[in-house]
Amino acid sequence: MAEERTPGFNTLAIHAGAKPDPATGARATPIYQTTSYVFDNAEHAASLFGLQAFGNIYTRIMNPTQAVLEERVAALEGGTAALAVASGHAAQAIVFHTLCQPGDEIIAAKKLYGGSINQMGHSFKSFGWNVVWADTDDLSTFEAAVSPRTKAIFIESIANPGGIVTDIAAISEIAKKAGVPLIVDNTLATPYLCRPFEHGADVVVHSLTKFMGGHGNSIGGIIVDGGTFNWSAEGRFPLLSEPRPEYHGIKLHETFGNFAFAIACRVLGLRDLGPAMAPFNAFLFLTGIETLPLRMQRHSDNALAVAEWLTQHDEVTWVSYAGLPGDRYHNLAKRYSPKGAGAVLTFGVRGGHEAGVKIVESVELFSHLANIGDTRSLIIHPSSTTHSQLTDDAKAASGAGPEVVRLSVGLEDVEDIIADLDQALKA
Amino acid sequence: MAGPVSQRTYSDAEISAILRSVRSIAVVGASLKDVRPSYFVVRYLTDKGYDVFPINPGHGGETVLGRKVYATLADVPEPIDMVDIFRGPEHVPGIVEEALALVPRPKVIWMQLGIRHDDAAARAEAAGLTVVMNRCPKIEYGRLSGEISWSGVNSRVLSSKKPVLRPGFQHRGLPGT
Structure with a gap:
């Protein structure tokens, strides 16, 4: 048969x-x-x-x-x-x-x-x-x-x-x-x-x-x-x-x-x-869920482009995204998440806590809110929001130190996403 | 229809054809206790319109779910299309011999989820019977009809055809019936 x-x-x-x-x-x-x-x-x-x-x-x-x-x-x-x-x-x-x-x-x-x-x-x-x-x-x-x-x-x-x-x-x-x-x-x-x-x-x-x-x-x-x-x-x-x-x-x-x-x-x-x-x-x-495969691929592609751009930015001290070839988790990402490393990434901003707060308040396209995984690009400063109830040591241990900004990169045109981050970092 | 006894997978079409081809099912090892899986299977198959004959040597002559319990397959006074074995593998060869001695012979030997006996299966297949091992007819019926999907179970059935409705609320049938 x-x-x-x-x-x-x-x-x-x-x-x-x-x-x-x-x-x-x-x-x-x-x-x-x-x-x-x-x-x-x-x-x-x-x-x-x-x-x-x-x-x-x-x-x-x-x-x-x-x-x-x-x-x-x-x-x-x-x-x-x-x-x-x-x-x-x-x-x-x-x-x-x-x-x-x-x-x-x-x-x-x-x-x-x-x-x-x-x-x-x-x-x-x-x-x-x-x-x-x-x-x-x-x-x-x-x-x-x-x-x-x-x-x-x-x-x-x-x-x-x-x-x-x-x-x-x-x-x-x-x-x-x-x-x-x-x-x-x-x-x-x-x-x-x-x-x-x-x-x-x-x-x-x-x-x-x-x-x-x-x-x-x-x-x-x-x-x-x-x-x-x-x-x-x-x-x-x-x-x-x-x-x-x-x-x-x-x-x-x-x-x-x-x-x-x-x-x-x-x-x-x-x-x-x-x-x-x-x-x-x-x-x-x-x-x-009917469009999950299409969305996740675009989320990952956009996030990788944003991560690569951020690594070149003067105001950015580090970028953590497993899709980047130099990232410490890149080999694990290639094994467990080979089609892309997802939409969420963090980066450190020069100037610590105050600089992090300033960025989330300066964005125009990104939405400052406590969620990830939207069609829209989202931004948050974990130290003052999602992780604010943790001690300073616990914040650092969980990857939410004072200089950390988290992005959930959306499905907009990646040029528009990058332009918004650029103006916010310069603000 | 069935492949060699080494076969452990059965297509949905094969299982569906078997379950559509039988009307009377003897459940060997049917429990009279209402919390046992074999009791659930007797009840479910009865609800789906099968003539179910519970077989339990310790309880011959008693009734379960309104069905008379028989001590052995040979005691059942009507033809049996399928023998569903709810006993450990060590009991399977003897049950298969009893089934092969029936007149008329059953068409299908079915061994429950977790039960497999390749030699007994080969013996039944050599005699022209169809054999299914390591499956539960309730789960298979629920999967192919779509009823099991109401419990969030992955039925692995994709279809753009109308599900088959049986009389009453929340009763589905096998496709093709």
């Missing part, structure tokens, strides 16, 4: 998960703006509540528009299943709620999105989940951090801010040896540039708010199950391996196999903690 074709990335970005609506023939995925779904009869309802049948119950737990988004992202990442939630932070909270009990430990890269540093370092601590920080530039710090209470290792594929590319495969080896899953935040790269499952990740999370949605109009997050981790091997993940009293004694890993983690996040974490995605936001993310 004929070989079945494996669809390419561009095809998946448009089609995965999205069949025509069987009721109306609508070809774009409808926005199912409903809270709940009618049951056939009591037995059908019972089988849905008991996880014995596939189907929708209540939009806090699942929604047909959201489901298309979940299958789309799972396909793009090469995972078995996904769960979309209200934000990237919600995705992380649910992942660790599924993995950790009070007293457990998470090993996390110390160069992370500032919001994640806050979430893990402070909010998670009040749940009794303790973070042990490690340095992606010194992998022995990950090995040294492993303890019997370790439940996961958490890294960003491309770290925010500052163009740091992480050696996913090497850290995956450490996670395997420790018997814990490797969780990779793939927000800055997107699966167009980097697919962490191909390098040994077990779970991928995203802030969809950024490049996946890509248009700066919705907040959302997603958890993708790689289907690779054996949750029952050592009984260290009881939510997956032990009978669940909430579901009359079902063992989720035994029942759902290689997509059990996504199911557990949905039927325990999302159901009980509640950060559901709005159906309209799911629709906007789907629309954005």
